[in-house]
Amino acid sequence: MLNLVLFGPPGAGKGTQAEFLVKSYDLVHLSTGDLLRSELAAETELGLEAKKFMEKGELVPDAVVIGMIKNKIASVTDAKGFIFDGFPRTVDQAEALDEVLNENNIPISGMLSLEVEKEELIKRLLNRGKDSGRADDQDESVIENRIKTYHEKTSPLINYYKGQNKHHGIQGMGTIEDIAGRLKAVVDSL
Ligand code: ADP
Numbered sequence: 001m002l003n004l005v006l007f008g009p010p011g012a013g014k015g016t017q018a019e020f021l022v023k024s025y026d027l028v029h030l031s032t033g034d035l036l037r038s039e040l041a042a043e044t045e046l047g048l049e050a051k052k053f054m055e056k057g058e059l060v061p062d063a064v065v066i067g068m069i070k071n072k073i074a075s076v077t078d079a080k081g082f083i084f085d086g087f088p089r090t091v092d093q094a095e096a097l098d099e100v101l102n103e104n105n106i107p108i109s110g111m112l113s114l115e116v117e118k119e120e121l122i123k124r125l126l127n128r129g130k131d132s133g134r135a136d137d138q139d140e141s142v143i144e145n146r147i148k149t150y151h152e153k154t155s156p157l158i159n160y161y162k163g164q165n166k167h168h169g170i171q172g173m174g175t176i177e178d179i180a181g182r183l184k185a186v187v188d189s190l
Contacts, residue, residue, distance in 0.1 A: 001106045002027065002081035004187065005088070005166075007157065008114030009150045010143070011121035011128070012172050013179060017114070018085045020180045025187065028076050031085040032065050035072065054136060057145035059089055059153060066096045073100060081109070089154045094161075110190045111161040112183055114172035118147060 002025055006014045015031065022029045036054065039047030046068065050060045059065075069087055076082075088094040101107050116124075122143055129137030136142050161167040168186045172179055 001079070001109075002187070002190070003101065003106055003108050004081070004083045005108055005111040005161070006083055006085045006114070007111050007161075008116065008172060009118075009121055009154075010146045011125040012114040012116045013124075013176070014085045014114065016176055017179060017183055018083055020176075021083050021183065021187070024184065025081065027081045027083045028079045029083050029085060030069060030072055030087065032060075032069060032087040032089075033085070035068055036060060036065075039068075055142070057136060057142040057149060059149060062090055062092045062096075065089075066093060069097070070100055073104075082106075088157060091156055091160055094157055108161075108164075108166055110168055110186065111157075111166050112186060113158060113161075113167060113169050114179070115169055116172040120173060121147060 004021065004027070006018055006021070008014055015033075018029050018031065021027060036047070036050045040051050040054070041047070046064060050064060053060045065087065069084075073082070084097070088097050098108070122140070125137045125143050126140070128134065136146070158167055170179070170182050170186060
């Protein structure tokens with residue numbers, strides 16, 4: 001199985017590139033952001049709890065997100081592989097993911113880390129906010145908080161995966177096609 005962690009700060013292009021990877025390698029896409037937004041839209045208890053964190057640009061508590069992703073993994077049978085997008089976002093989440101994947105003998109093949117400058121991230125997120133209507137993309141202070149949270153809680157995962165020899169840094173500036181090409185070159189080498 002090909003199991004990929006697609007990693008990077010908010011606005012790095014994970015969702016866009018995940019679509020390309022899903023098509024090219026026939027993978028199951030698991031985006032915690034998308035899963036949380038559908039819980040929110042359905043006004044479930046989990047969604048209403050998550051909303052309080054998402055609208056401030058804070059991380060949803062690990063227990064909530066880990067439970068949600070475990071359920072999803074368990075519900076999929078017959079996958080060629082998974083692409084994890086926006087997950088893990090903390091070291092505790094990465095450890096929980098390793099645990100469940102190792103139990104099933106399907107370890108992470110590689111972590112693809114999209115590298116984009118902060119100024120460009122803010123520009124992309126504000127632009128997305130205009131079309132998508134996502135409230136967390138329309139408020140610059142929420143965007144700043146998400147980027148700060150990324151540096152504090154999420155970027156330590158770069159060293160976590162470096163420690164497992166699974167980290168691959170990918171230049172995330174340029175056209176969508178250029179970046180997709182760089183990702184493909186790395187995935188084909190795994
Ligand atoms: P982006 O990468 O642009 O921030 P996402 O759709 O991945 O967008 O996430 C939106 C919000 O959902 C995050 O700001 C956070 O509140 C919450 N979220 C998503 N994934 C996680 C996760 N793995 N752990 C905790 N919170 C998460």
